[in-house]
Amino acid sequence: MKKTLLALLLIGAANGASAQMLINGAGATFPQQIYTKWFDEYRKIDPSVSFNYQGIGSGGGQKQILAETVDFGASDGPMSDENLAKAPRALWHLPTVAGAVALSYNLDGNPQLKLDGPTLAGIFLGKVTKWNDPAITAQNAGVTLPDEDIVVVHRSDGSGTSFIFTDYLSSVSSDWKATVGKGVSVKWPVGLGGKGNAGVAGQVKQTPGAIGYVELAYAHQNKLPFADMKNSSGNYITPDVGSVTAAMASATIPDDFRFSMVNSSGEKAYPITGTTWLLVYAEQKDHAKGEKLVQFLNWAYTTGEGFAPSLDYAPLPDAVVKRALDRVHSIKY
Amino acid sequence: MRTATSTSILPPPGSRFPNIAFKWAAALAAGMIVVLIVLVGWELYAGSRQSLSKFGAPFLWSTEWDPVNDSYGALPFIFGTLVSSLIALLIAVPLGVATALFLTELAPQRLRQPIVMAIEMLAAVPSVIFGLWGIFVLIPWLRDHLFVWLKHTLGFLPLFQGPIYGVSMLAAGIIIAIMILPIVTSISREILRSVPDLQREAAYALGATRWETLKIAVLSYARRGLFGAAILGLGRALGETMAVTMVIGNRPQIAASLFAPGYTLASVVANEFAEATTDLYLSSLFELGLVLLAVTILVNIAAQIMLKSMTGSSPIKV
Numbered sequence: 001m002k003k004t005l006l007a008l009l010l011i012g013a014a015n016g017a018s019a020q021m022l023i024n025g026a027g028a029t030f031p032q033q034i035y036t037k038w039f040d041e042y043r044k045i046d047p048s049v050s051f052n053y054q055g056i057g058s059g060g061g062q063k064q065i066l067a068e069t070v071d072f073g074a075s076d077g078p079m080s081d082e083n084l085a086k087a088p089r090a091l092w093h094l095p096t097v098a099g100a101v102a103l104s105y106n107l108d109g110n111p112q113l114k115l116d117g118p119t120l121a122g123i124f125l126g127k128v129t130k131w132n133d134p135a136i137t138a139q140n141a142g143v144t145l146p147d148e149d150i151v152v153v154h155r156s157d158g159s160g161t162s163f164i165f166t167d168y169l170s171s172v173s174s175d176w177k178a179t180v181g182k183g184v185s186v187k188w189p190v191g192l193g194g195k196g197n198a199g200v201a202g203q204v205k206q207t208p209g210a211i212g213y214v215e216l217a218y219a220h221q222n223k224l225p226f227a228d229m230k231n232s233s234g235n236y237i238t239p240d241v242g243s244v245t246a247a248m249a250s251a252t253i254p255d256d257f258r259f260s261m262v263n264s265s266g267e268k269a270y271p272i273t274g275t276t277w278l279l280v281y282a283e284q285k286d287h288a289k290g291e292k293l294v295q296f297l298n299w300a301y302t303t304g305e306g307f308a309p310s311l312d313y314a315p316l317p318d319a320v321v322k323r324a325l326d327r328v329h330s331i332k333y
Numbered sequence: 334m335r336t337a338t339s340t341s342i343l344p345p346p347g348s349r350f351p352n353i354a355f356k357w358a359a360a361l362a363a364g365m366i367v368v369l370i371v372l373v374g375w376e377l378y379a380g381s382r383q384s385l386s387k388f389g390a391p392f393l394w395s396t397e398w399d400p401v402n403d404s405y406g407a408l409p410f411i412f413g414t415l416v417s418s419l420i421a422l423l424i425a426v427p428l429g430v431a432t433a434l435f436l437t438e439l440a441p442q443r444l445r446q447p448i449v450m451a452i453e454m455l456a457a458v459p460s461v462i463f464g465l466w467g468i469f470v471l472i473p474w475l476r477d478h479l480f481v482w483l484k485h486t487l488g489f490l491p492l493f494q495g496p497i498y499g500v501s502m503l504a505a506g507i508i509i510a511i512m513i514l515p516i517v518t519s520i521s522r523e524i525l526r527s528v529p530d531l532q533r534e535a536a537y538a539l540g541a542t543r544w545e546t547l548k549i550a551v552l553s554y555a556r557r558g559l560f561g562a563a564i565l566g567l568g569r570a571l572g573e574t575m576a577v578t579m580v581i582g583n584r585p586q587i588a589a590s591l592f593a594p595g596y597t598l599a600s601v602v603a604n605e606f607a608e609a610t611t612d613l614y615l616s617s618l619f620e621l622g623l624v625l626l627a628v629t630i631l632v633n634i635a636a637q638i639m640l641k642s643m644t645g646s647s648p649i650k651v
Contacts, residue, residue: 057607059615083610151498156583156600158400158608181401184608192500192594193583195464195604202468207498 023289023296026054027061027074030160030215031276034097034313035074038304042296049292058160058184065091065279071289073279076160077184078258090282092331093257094324096300097313098248098275100239101165102219102226104204105211107131111143116230117172117263117271123150123211124169125176126190131209139230146209153203153212156193158184164274165213168262172271213272216240217312231271232263243270244314253320257327273314283332290333297328374626380619383612392620398585400605405617407624409585413502413595414628417577418570420506420591421513425570426563428510429517436518437525438547449522456515464579467508472499472580475507480592495590498582503591505581509573513566520565524558525551557640564636571629574599598625 025035032055039051056064058075065073066086078093103115119135122128128135131145155162166182180186192207194200197218204212204224216239219226228236237243250266253259263271280297284290301324305315316324378385384392388405395406432452436445476499487493528551536550552559574597582594583604598621609615 059606059608059610062610077610080610149496156578157604158606160608183401184610185400185605187397187399187401188584191584192498193596193604195578195583199468199579202465203500206468206473 021049021289021292022052023049023072023293024052024054024070025061025072025074025278026056026064026070027279028058028076028160028276029055030076030099031074031097031313033311034304034308037307037311038300041304041307042299045299046292046295049296051296057158059158061279065281068285071286071293074277075279076274076276077163078260078277079279087281092280092282092327093277094280094297094327095253095257095275095277095316095320097305097308097315098244098261098273099164099313100216100244100270101161101168101213101272101274102216102224102239103211103213103229103272104201104219104222104224104226106204106206106208107148107225108146108208110225111140111145112225113143113227114139114230114236115227117168120229121169121173121176124152124154124189124191125173125179126152148209151207151210152188152191153194153200153207153210154188154191155197155200155213156195159196160184160274160276161197161213161215162186164262165272167260167274168272171260171263215312216244220312229271231267231269232265233267233269235267237268237270239270239272241309241312241314243268244273245317247271247273248275248314248320249317253323257324275316280331282330287333290331294328294331294333297331298325301325301328374623377619377623377626381616381623384616384620387613388617388620392617393624396585396587398601400609400611400614403611403613405614405620407598407621409587410596410598410601410621411624411628412587413505413581413585414571414597414599414625416502416591417505417509417581417595417597418567420503421509421570422563422567424507424510425513425517425566429514429562429566430521430559432514432518433521433525434547434551436522438543438551449519452515452518455511456519460512460573460575461579463508463512464576467504467576467580468500471508472504475499475504484592491589492591495588495592497592498594500580500582500594501592502581502588502595505577505595505597506591508576508580509570512573512576513569516569517562517566520562521559524555524562527558528554560636560640564633567632567636568629571625571632572599574603578604598622598628 032053035053039053043050058077061073061075062079062083064070066083068088084091103120105113115136116139119128119139122135129150131148131150137145163182163184166180166186169180170177170182180189192203194203194212197214200212201214201218201222201224204210205222214224226239228238230236246266247264247269248261250269251259251261251264257277261273261275280293284293301321305321308315384405388395392405392407393411394408396408397404397406398409436448440448476497480497480503483493484497532550532554533546536546541549577597578600581596581600583596583600584594585596585601586593588595602618602621606618609618
């Protein structure tokens with residue numbers, strides 16, 4: 001809050017007395033990079049409005065939009081019915097971009113591994129404990145796996161990445177669903193907790209025999225090897241921008257856009273993927289701000305999506321963009 | 334002569350207002366601290382009401398922490414906070430007091446200032462830098478050398494058994510020790526500098542060696558103050574968050590082994606607060622904050638009691 005005030009003051013000072021409009025948003029950290037990029041690019045198109053986004057976490061984003069202290073919120077997980085019921089009027093979820101969660105590991109010689117859902121669930125449940133467990137070797141003919149303990153690394157901070165990952169494990173393992181479940185934080189049966197993507201990537205890199213999940217961009221940037229995952233059509237798929245968009249294209253998306261896209265049915269779909277949402281009121285209280293926000297969203301869905309792949313985010317498939325745009329155009333202000 | 338002095342120093346009669354104003358301003362400043370603590374406590378209490386009424390006292394000794402099923406308990410975090418701080422004190426206090434002794438009593442004059450500056454720079458390093466250094470430099474070294482050696486030589490103790498991951502309660506204790514070292518050292522140094530030279534001269538006059546002088550004239554004179562330095566260090570250790578969470582392994586469990594990962598109160602609040610979406614979850618995190626405040630106050634009260642009993646048995650009454 002203080003930071004927001006300070007930012008307001010600074011921006012106010014920079015622009016002197018000119019009445020530049022400021023639209024405030026807060027929430028998820030996962031899409032922060034692409035949102036920042038969008039706001040920078042959009043300033044070139046419409047200098048009369050500037051956006052201020054605080055990556056305070058999805059929980060904070062939901063809370064602030066419910067309290068109407070920001071003009072839009074952002075969240076990596078869909079809001080629960082319970083929280084959505086607290087909204088003073090209709091609050092819409094608008095998916096913006098999607099991302100993949102990659103399984104990175106630390107093994108001598110960096111072999112390229114293949115894993116399926118039940119094996120992964122077994123590892124994170126503490127039931128598959130050695131790298132040369134038959135469940136792993138059976139899928140990796142030609143790779144010599146050591147008789148080494150598997151060290152599980154997970155996120156310690158609440159995060160959308162954990163939500164996507166546990167959502168996936170719940171969808172492929174009834175055992176996981178019953179004993180652990182899905183959430184931004186869960187009670188992990190085994191393993192070490194690393195803070196943030198950087199913490200998990202760091203610990204995987206430092207610990208022989210470790211396996212952990214990180215956002216795809218992090219695995220790329222840290223040059224960590226990551227596993228191909230078996231999808232529901234039986235194919236082993238490498239996580240990349242294309243296989244994430246493929247996953248979204250084959251996901252069933254309900255009218256309110258609150259959906260899970262893990263383990264989606266597409267042939268080329270990577271199974272551990274998720275989207276991120278902007279949270280926007282269907283009726284904007286401030287006419288001028290509402291108008292600018294709709295103009296921006298229109299630009300984001302038509303032009304902005306193009307910036308996604310360069311930042312390791314997957315753009316939405318055309319059909320989803322069209323549905324989201326219809327929703328944007330029905331925002332009242 | 335006397336009258337001349339007093340008229341020039343004392344204010345003229347009738348202008349006692351500055352005195353009174355100053356007294357009240359000072360009292361207000363001191364009172365603010367108390368008000369601040371009470372307000373923090375009240376806010377934490379208000380935030381944790383839902384959790385307090387749902388779980389009651391068993392919150393304190395429950396070992397469950399399951400956000401998916403909305404079931405919460407504080408014990409593993411209380412354990413982790415106390416143990417990691419204790420390890421930090423066991424390392425930092427001897428090291429800090431020894432450094433302070435060297436700086437005030439033994440070091441050549443021209444060495445003192447550079448060392449003091451180096452210690453002060455250590456205090457300026459941001460927490461997250463210590464954490465990153467912990468992950469990439471300290472942990473691999475501990476895992477491959479110190480921990481292996483400890484397990485080999487002291488492995489018969491339950492404290493040094495079990496698998497070695499690197500990230501652990503012991504690693505957290507070591508990082509906290511490095512972080513509280515500057516405050517323990519600087520305060521110890523001030524305390525030792527305030528020991529009157531008369532004390533030392535008297536000891537030397539009795540024929541004491543340098544070591545005996547330090548022991549009977551300096552350390553025993555300063556022990557109350559040094560204990561205070563340790564308590565200030567402990568206060569910092571209990572609340573240290575960012576670096577700890579990066580090296581402790583963040584696993585809410587109570588393990589006998591110092592090689593096992595653990596978790597602290599401050600770390601779990603920092604980790605999970607931003608993404609806590611249900612009301613009870615958030616409320617339980619608030620209650621952890623309240624527990625941390627209570628632990629800090631209790632530890633300080635215990636320290637005061639220890640301090641009192643210590644003076645009683647002091648060989649030299651001051």
